[in-house]
Amino acid sequence: MSILLDSNSRVVVQGITGAMGTFFVSDSRRYGTNIVAGVSPGRGGGKVDGVPVFESVAAAVRKTKADTAMVFVPPTAVRSAAIEAIEAGCRLVVATADEMPVRDAIEIRAVAKANGARFIGPNTPGLISPGKAKMGFMPSFCYMPGHMGVISRSGSLSYEACKRLTLAGIGQSTVVGIGGDPVKGTTAMEALELFHADPDTKAVMYLGEIGGTEEAAVAAYAKRPGAKPVAALIVGATAPPGKKMGHAAALVGSKADSHEEKNRMLSRAGVHTAKGITNVVAQARAALKRAGL
Amino acid sequence: MLTLLVYALTALFHDYLLFLGMNQARYISIQKKGGIRMMILEHEAKRLLESAGITVPKGILIRSGNFAESRRVKQFPVALKAQVRSGGRGKQGGIVRVNGAVRLKAVAKKLFSTEFGGEMPESLLADPWLPVDRELYLSVTVDAAADGYVVLYSPNGGVEVEGGAPPVRYHVGAPWFFRAHNLRAILEPVEKDFQLRERVIALAQRLVDMAAAQDCTTVEINPLARLKTGELVALDAKIVYDEWAHYRNAGIAAQREGIRKRADKWLRACLDMQHMYVKLDGNIGLISGGAGMTMGAMDLIHEYGGKPACFFDCSPGPTSTRGYKPAFALLDHDPAVRVILVSVFGGGTQMNRVANAMKENMAMRKSKKPVVFRLDGTFVDQVPAIFSTYGAFNHDSLEGAVREAVRLAKKS
Numbered sequence: 001m002s003i004l005l006d007s008n009s010r011v012v013v014q015g016i017t018g019a020m021g022t023f024f025v026s027d028s029r030r031y032g033t034n035i036v037a038g039v040s041p042g043r044g045g046g047k048v049d050g051v052p053v054f055e056s057v058a059a060a061v062r063k064t065k066a067d068t069a070m071v072f073v074p075p076t077a078v079r080s081a082a083i084e085a086i087e088a089g090c091r092l093v094v095a096t097a098d099e100m101p102v103r104d105a106i107e108i109r110a111v112a113k114a115n116g117a118r119f120i121g122p123n124t125p126g127l128i129s130p131g132k133a134k135m136g137f138m139p140s141f142c143y144m145p146g147h148m149g150v151i152s153r154s155g156s157l158s159y160e161a162c163k164r165l166t167l168a169g170i171g172q173s174t175v176v177g178i179g180g181d182p183v184k185g186t187t188a189m190e191a192l193e194l195f196h197a198d199p200d201t202k203a204v205m206y207l208g209e210i211g212g213t214e215e216a217a218v219a220a221y222a223k224r225p226g227a228k229p230v231a232a233l234i235v236g237a238t239a240p241p242g243k244k245m246g247h248a249a250a251l252v253g254s255k256a257d258s259h260e261e262k263n264r265m266l267s268r269a270g271v272h273t274a275k276g277i278t279n280v281v282a283q284a285r286a287a288l289k290r291a292g293l
Numbered sequence: 294m295l296t297l298l299v300y301a302l303t304a305l306f307h308d309y310l311l312f313l314g315m316n317q318a319r320y321i322s323i324q325k326k327g328g329i330r331m332m333i334l335e336h337e338a339k340r341l342l343e344s345a346g347i348t349v350p351k352g353i354l355i356r357s358g359n360f361a362e363s364r365r366v367k368q369f370p371v372a373l374k375a376q377v378r379s380g381g382r383g384k385q386g387g388i389v390r391v392n393g394a395v396r397l398k399a400v401a402k403k404l405f406s407t408e409f410g411g412e413m414p415e416s417l418l419a420d421p422w423l424p425v426d427r428e429l430y431l432s433v434t435v436d437a438a439a440d441g442y443v444v445l446y447s448p449n450g451g452v453e454v455e456g457g458a459p460p461v462r463y464h465v466g467a468p469w470f471f472r473a474h475n476l477r478a479i480l481e482p483v484e485k486d487f488q489l490r491e492r493v494i495a496l497a498q499r500l501v502d503m504a505a506a507q508d509c510t511t512v513e514i515n516p517l518a519r520l521k522t523g524e525l526v527a528l529d530a531k532i533v534y535d536e537w538a539h540y541r542n543a544g545i546a547a548q549r550e551g552i553r554k555r556a557d558k559w560l561r562a563c564l565d566m567q568h569m570y571v572k573l574d575g576n577i578g579l580i581s582g583g584a585g586m587t588m589g590a591m592d593l594i595h596e597y598g599g600k601p602a603c604f605f606d607c608s609p610g611p612t613s614t615r616g617y618k619p620a621f622a623l624l625d626h627d628p629a630v631r632v633i634l635v636s637v638f639g640g641g642t643q644m645n646r647v648a649n650a651m652k653e654n655m656a657m658r659k660s661k662k663p664v665v666f667r668l669d670g671t672f673v674d675q676v677p678a679i680f681s682t683y684g685a686f687n688h689d690s691l692e693g694a695v696r697e698a699v700r701l702a703k704k705s
Contacts, residue, residue, distance in 0.1 A: 020641065027671075076540055096641075099567075101508055101538040103468075106441035110467035113440075125640050137641035139670045154585020156608075156638045159670055160691065180584055182437055182510075209585050213437060235588040238595045240573065244330065245584055245604055276596055277589045278692060 001200035002129035002174040003149070003191075004092055004118065005068070009133055012037040012057060012066035012090070014081045015073040016048050024072060024137065025049045031140050033133040036064040057088035070126070070135050071095035078122060079104035086117045094135045095121035095185075105183040112185065119185030124177035125155035136177065138162075146171015147293060148284060149195035149228075151188055152207035153180050153214065157235060161207055161280050168281040170288065173201040182212065189217035196221075196228060202291040203229040205284055206271075208262065210236035210245065215262045219269035229287040231272040233280050234262045331510075331534040333548060334376040336418045338530035341544070342514070345503040347496060348526045352420040357405050360398065363419070369393055370422040373400055379410030387414075390422060423526065428516035430454045431493060433500040435510045439464035442504060444476060444497045448484050450516035458483075463497070468505035471498055492525055493517075508538030508545060559626050562619035568607045570623070575600025576702050578624035578633040578662075580617070582608035582642060590636045593691060599699035602630045608642065614653040625660035631705045632663050634698040636691060639670035646672075648679040648687075655683060663701050667694035 011028075015021045016038025025048060029035055037060035038048050044055035054060040057069060069085035071078055075097040085093045086108075093112065100122040112119040120127060126136020131145035138155070142163040150165075150172050152158035162175055176191050178184050188206065195201045206218050215234065222230045237259040239245050256262075266273045272283040272290075333341075339349040354376075355362045375387035382388065387409045391397045397419070404417055430450035436443040439462075447460035454460065461483050463476045473494050484490045496517070504512050511533040518528045539545040553564050563570055569584075577594055579601045581587035591601045607620050624630045637647055647668055655664065667688040668676050676687050688694035 023641075075537065099537045101535050101541075102435050102510060103505055103508055103535065103538070106435070106467050109440055110470070137671065139640055139673075142670075152585070154583055154588075155640060156581075156583030156670075157585030157589050159638045159640060160586055160589065163669070182435055183441060184437065187437065207585065209588055233589075235585055235592055237592045238601070239588055239591065239604070240571075245571065245588055276592050278593070278596075 001198050002132060003194040003198050003201070004120075004174060004176070005127055005129045005133050005135055007032050007034060007132045009068040009092070010034055010036045010064065010066045011068045011070055011133075011135065012039060012054075012060045012064070012085070013051070014039045014057065014069060014071045014085065016040055016051065016053055017043050017046075018072055021072040022048060024070065025051060027137065027140075028134050031128075031134050032131070033135065036060075037066050057085045057090065061088045061090070066090065068092045068135070069094070071097070071121075073097075075100040075122070079107055082108045082119060082121075083111050086112050086115050086119070091117055093117060093119050093185075094124075094126050095119070096124055096126050096136055097121070098123040098180075100181070102181065102183055105181055105185070109183060109185055120176065121179055121185050123181045124179035125158065127174060127176045128172075129174045130172050138175070138177075142166055143175065144171040146173065147200060147202040147291075148172045148288065149191075149198065149201040149204045150175040150207065151191045151195075151204065152177050153188075153209050153212075154207060154235070157207050157209075157233075160277060161205070161233060164277075164281050165205070165284055168285075170281065170284050173198060178214075180209070187217065188214040189221065192218065192221045201228065202293055203231065203284070203287040205280075205287070206230060206232040208232060208234045210234070210239055210259050210262070211257045213256075215266060216256075219265045219271065222266070222269040222271045229272070229290040230270075231274065231280075231283040231287040232266050233274040233277065233283070234259055234266070235277075237276075330552065331536050331545075331548060332378045333532050333534060333544070334378060334416070335374060335530055336376055336416065337544075338512075338532040339418075339527065341503070341507060341509075341532060342512075342527050342530050345499050347499060347514075348524060349530070350420040350423060350526060350528065352418045355401060355417045355419060357413075357415050360401065363394075363397055363401055366394070366397060366419045368421060369397075371397070371419040372422055373397065373404065374418045374420065375404045375407070375409050375414040376416045376418055377409040377412045377414050379412060382409040385409050391419075420528070423518065423528070424521045425516075425518045425528075426521045426523075427519045428528075429489075429493070429519065430460055430515045431496060431500070431517045432460075432511065432513035432515070433465075433497070433504045433509075434513070435504075436464070439466055441466040441470075442468060442501050444501065446480060446483070446493060446497070450518075454515060465501055468501050471501050473498065489519065496525065508535040508542050509533060510535050559619070559623040563623055566607070566616050566619055568605065568620060570606075571604040573601050573603050574629075575602045576629055576631040577698050578602045578605070578627065578630035580605050580607055580620050580624070580633060580635045580637075582606065582637040582639060586636070586638055590634070590691065590695065593695045594634075594699065597695050597699045599695070599702055602627065607637075613646075614650045617650050617654050618657070621654050621658055621660075625658060625662060630662065632665065632698050632701040634665045634667070634694060636667045636694060637670070639668075641671070643671045644668045644673040645675040645679065648676045651685070652679060652683050655685065663705075665694050665698045665701065667691055
């Protein structure tokens, strides 16, 4: 099992005629993603790599029963595209774009909530259910199927960490990039709840960074009776206070944002907290051991 | 009863605080060096508030080198306030009460020649010294816990907001969810003056609308003063813009252009490529992609006994030769940098293209500073063949590359 995405997900690609859209179609199909439609206003009726292109998501959903949308449009257009997909009935909408105004993320989140849909993004590599399907550009060789659910605020860090897990023989159920922005389509807590309910996920690895309050939610989950074992890596131990480190939310503003404080909070909650990247596999093993694996 | 004296004390300290509201009762003193990137100047923030129907003091702006402008100040006393994009100016003497024209000139001269948070003021704001009856705290900011905007209010503003009870919070979420009756229920226990309460609710609505329409991530009024006349006036204002809304907001585009203009030519070229650069105090010039991985590499450099010279995220538009060129130029030019470590783990960023971009950059570079590579991710299998044509080596682990960079940094 996996969460959110598997080989039965029927994917519509918005912006399929762009460079990213086209690359995504060839790369993700090779991996097993079931791409059923594309959308490119003004170019409906054509085909990309054999995938039919429609004028609107609603038309694509009508004709192909697409239920999952991948948004590859410029950051200035993500809000419109994501809301179109949600209102056309897609249950899962993924937008990887960074440099998107936070007000747009706020609006998409509100519309997703009102429609009972799930939005993943912005500023994320997407998500992958290893061996089944992927919604994003993550390098496929970094992943293998297994029982570790992974949640990450950072794309490249999740590639690095998952490659280490895979080389060590630790497979993943699903790897979700929740993104580095302050308002997220899916929060760490929401992703944790999904993994909690997934019988095939035995433990969760959380990849976080300085700033924000996601780590407090992770600690709160870990303390809950019956929680699945959690391992974590928080980066930014050496980031100077008061400087935004790339991600809008990666900023040490107060003591609670700091690496030291987050690690202390997580350890106290029983999370297997890695000292650094090189310690990730050991902590993942400890979490899996506690899960009886 | 609060008096002028309290305002004087408040003026010294309220500037030190900027509430980011990410958590209950958390205040942050904003960075001391270089200011918050997308924070606008107080006088700019006050113009924005004014345009949203919020009363601000009728201040006079005195620009550097334009002392003649100070002659427009006719009524004293005034609060003469250095206009800089960082906190702590009050504590550093950046806000001075001035009683007359002669003194104004002397104080202005001094303020213009003083650095506040690493920034020399380009202008001073001379605000009339107003008789304050009570000081309040009101702000709107973006908070994940609220799924969007949150309103914060404290009946005790100014300096008292720091030590007193934390402000109450009204989670708005998307701007269209603002409900006066919900905010009223939250304000009732802390604000007994019902007339004032109603005016605060009206102001809060305007602030939320403004934050959304103007793409502000923080709008803070501290203190919001009730004058002896009963009028509510924003004595100070802090506004932080959302950089990524630059394409739909002229003020944000201008702020970005200002940052670009103030940067030196090396940094400006990097900003034009949308690279994110933060200078640090070490000697290993780290070129990386993705914020998390960059921080992960920084942490490992420290673990192995080295120090990074920068946080340098080159992930936007990274696969072209042109994209990396200004990054190398900046680090080659920086005398503190002894060795350059390129650490990129790409998904959509394809490593064959990065390797070719590196090859072309190495051919163009004149600097002899050593470069250590660790490329991994999509199409990494093509990298060794590309690198072998010009004698570069690609480390297959982050550990190996960092260890080598630390060794070279110590040697040189």
